[in-house]
Amino acid sequence: MWRAKQLWKRVFTETSVELKLLREKWKLLLAGLIFQYIHGLAARGVHYLHRPGPTLQDLGFMILPELGRERGYISETLFTFLFLSFVLWTFHPFVYSSKRFYTVLLWRRVLAFLVASQMLRIVTFYSTQLPGPNYHCREGSKLARLPPPESVYEVLLINFPHGVVYGCGDLIFSSHMIFILVFTITYHKYGSKSLIKFFAWVIAIIQSLLIVASRKHYTVDVVVAWYTVNLVVFFIDKKLPEMPDRSGGSQPLLPLSAKEKDGKFREDSKLLNGNSVDAADWRPRMQANGKHEDGKHMHSESALNGA
Structure with missing residues (x-):
């Protein structure tokens, strides 16, 4: 009973603090979330331009056997696990007393990394459309070409999540790797468990191999993601104000204003x-x-x- 009261008190206190930050930073967070929709809309749009053709010669395809339609879920399952694990971790200050960051400020940072990387991705996959290597993007598949939209609402709805899973044409560079790398880099900097940091990078490498093995992307899409996302995070991280470290217990409840x-x-x-x-x-x-x-x-x- 005592522990339950302490937990409730901690959750209540943390919520009040985060709400104060949210009232101040909500515009930037909302802009980042809206851009996630814009990114999905752009990926949907390039599918209308996709033209199936022979699969390009790829070193990764030569080395890694194709998972095929029956085992293609393995890649998506690992990605979903990593995605949900990171989201839950960002809210751990609400439950655990060992607070190292503010959740609102962390997501503000993460969304900045995602938006910058996704903007570069949109430019690259609209510049050149490659024939999709996945089974549903090859010649003869009904999903390889999208018929012209009957209304603007058909485009705006982006057919989520079916349109995301069975999209074609948005190849260079991998959107899955953008999320995985941004999450891994963020945890490496603000996480506290060295073992989890190590396994996070190992899983990021495994996810890269699974993306190629499932033929969701060419190897170049994964390789470009690895150095592009790391460079984007490096430069944007230098421009953003550093978040206060709460682990020492000496930091104020909220970040100091310029006057303070x-x-x-x-x-x-x-x-x-x-x-x-x-x-x-x-x-x-x-x-x-x-x-x-x-x-x-x-x-x-x-x-x-x-x-």
Whole structure:
């Protein structure tokens, strides 16, 4: 009973803090979520341009046997597991006392990485449409070509999730790898378990191989994702303000505002210069020029002797 009360209190406190942050950052979060729809809309649109053809020569296809229609679910199952695991982890500060980040600020960062990577992806797969290597994108499949849309609503609805699973043409570079790499890099920086960090990178490599084996993408789509996403995260991470680390317990409940930071900087500067922040501290101090400081009045040594 006591533990249940403590847990409820922790959840309530964390929720109130995160809601304050959400009221401040909701526009950026909403923009990131809206772009997820725009990305899906772009992927749906390129399917109308897709023209099936012979599968391109691919080194990964030569090395890895095709999983086929019967075992293609293995790749999607692993991706779903990683996706849900990361989402649940981002909300762990609501339950566990070992808080290292604010959930709202973390998702603001993650969505920035995703949006930048997805913008580059849209540009690349619209620049050149490659024949899809998956079984439903090959010549003879009814799903390889989409008939012209009968209305604008057919395009805007993007036929989720069927249209996402059986999409064609949005190849370079892999959207699955964007999510996997962004999640893995984020946990590597803000996670606390070294063993999980190691396994996260191992699973990212396994996911890459499964994507190629299931013929969802060419090998080049996976390879380009690996260095593009890492570079995007590296440069954007440098531009974003660093999140406060809450693990030490010394951080404020909410990030300091610019005014608060300026005030704290002035206090720290006073301490470093040998001045007390407390106005009641009137102890004399010897200055570098040989004069005594007593409160706010400065007296030379000769004046003191004359007195």
